[in-house]
Amino acid sequence: MEPILLLVHTEADGALAKPALEAFAAALALGGPVTVGLIGREVQYAAAQMEGAAARILAVTGDAFAEPRYATDAAAAEALCRAAGAPLVLAAATSRWARALPGVASRLNGRIDTHGTRIALHNGVPAVTRWFYRQRMEGVLTRAERPWFVLLEAGCAAPYAGLAGETACPTMIDVAVPATRTTVQGVAAPPAGQDTIRPDARLLFVAGAGWTKKQADGAVHVGEAEQLIRGFLDASGASLGGSKSLVDLSGEGQAVLPFMTHLNQIGQTGATPRHPKGLSTCCHGEEPHVVGWRFITERRAVNLDPNCGWARGKADVVYVADAFAVIRKLNELLAAFSHRRMSLNAGGNTRAESPF
C-alpha cells in the first residue's frame, strides 16, 4: 500500500472533531503508513490523540492558521503535502477542506475526488466509493494520477478510538503566512440548543408544507405547528429537516415556521443526511424529496393521505393520522419519559433508556 497523508485541522479548542477521527480510521484501515498533517493554532492535544497509530506527525501551527480561510489553509496544506510527499492524500469533507483542497490539488498537479463515502483496496489499489446523480447511483473509482486527494464524507466510518498518548512531538513545518484579504472577526452561531441541524442525532424529524395548510376546521394553525415542532425537537434532540415546499415558504418571508431555512431542506436539491431513524410529518413523500432520505436507515411517516408517496414503498411504516394530534401526544409521552428519567437518575439509576 502506498504512503498516505491525512490532513487534519483542529477545532477552536485544539481537539479533533468526529469527522477527523473517522477519516483517520479510514486511512489506517488501508494498511499503508499514515502520516498526519495537522493545522491549527495549537496541535499538541490532537497530536497526542493520534500519535499511537500515526507513522509520523507533521504540523503547521500559529494564529494565522487557526481560522478557516482559503489562503492560509491552502498554504498550510500545500506545505504539508510537499513535506510528506505522499501519493495519496485524505481528509474529512469539512467545509474548510472542501474549500481549500481542490486548489491545493491543482497547485501540485494532482487530482481530487470529493464526496467519498468509503476508500478501500480494490484489486490491490485504493478505490473510492461515491454516489452520483444526487445519490441515485453508487460508483467505485480508481485513479492513476498522483497525488490523489480524496475528501471523505462524515458519518461513513467508525471514528478512531485509540488511547491518547500523554505527549507528542510533531515535526513543525514552517510556512510563510500568505497575503490575506479575509479577516475573521468572530463566529455568529445560534445559542446552544437552538440550532436545529444536528448531524449526530439518532432521529431526523422532517416537517412538510402540510403544517402550514388549512386543516379540518378550515383554518391554518401555524402558531401551534411551531410550538409542537419546537417542543418535539427540544424533548427528543432530533435534527430538523424540511421539504422544499416548506422552506421555500419561509424564504419568501411569510409568517410560517421562521426557524426553517434552506439549510434544513432534504432532497434532490437539498441535503442527504445520515441518521439511524427518520420521521416525516405533513410531507407528501415526492421522489425529489425522498431521494434525500437515501441514508436514513428506518423511515416512518405521518400523513392524512393514505395514498401519499410514502405509502408507495418509500417508508417502512406510514401512520395515516393527523400529525398535529400525533406530535401533541408524542410530546406528552416525551415529557413523561423525561420526568421518569430524572426520577431514576435521582434514585442513582444511571441506566435510563433512550426514547429512540
Ligand SMILES: Cc1cc2nc3c(=O)[nH]c(=O)nc-3n(C[C@H](O)[C@H](O)[C@H](O)COP(=O)(O)OP(=O)(O)OC[C@H]3O[C@@H](n4cnc5c(N)ncnc54)[C@H](O)[C@@H]3O)c2cc1C
Ligand atoms: C427539480 C426538482 C427538485 C426538487 N428538489 C426537492 C428537494 O430537494 N426537496 C424537496 O423536499 N422537494 C423537492 N422538490 C419538490 C417536490 O417535488 C415536492 O413538491 C415537495 O417535496 C412537496 O413538499 P411537501 O410534501 O412538504 O408539500 P405538499 O406536496 O403540499 O404535501 C403536504 C402533505 O401534508 C399532508 N398533510 C396536511 N395536513 C396534514 C396533517 N394535519 N397531518 C398529516 N399530514 C398532513 C398532506 O396530505 C400532503 O401529503 C423538487 C422538485 C423538482 C422539480
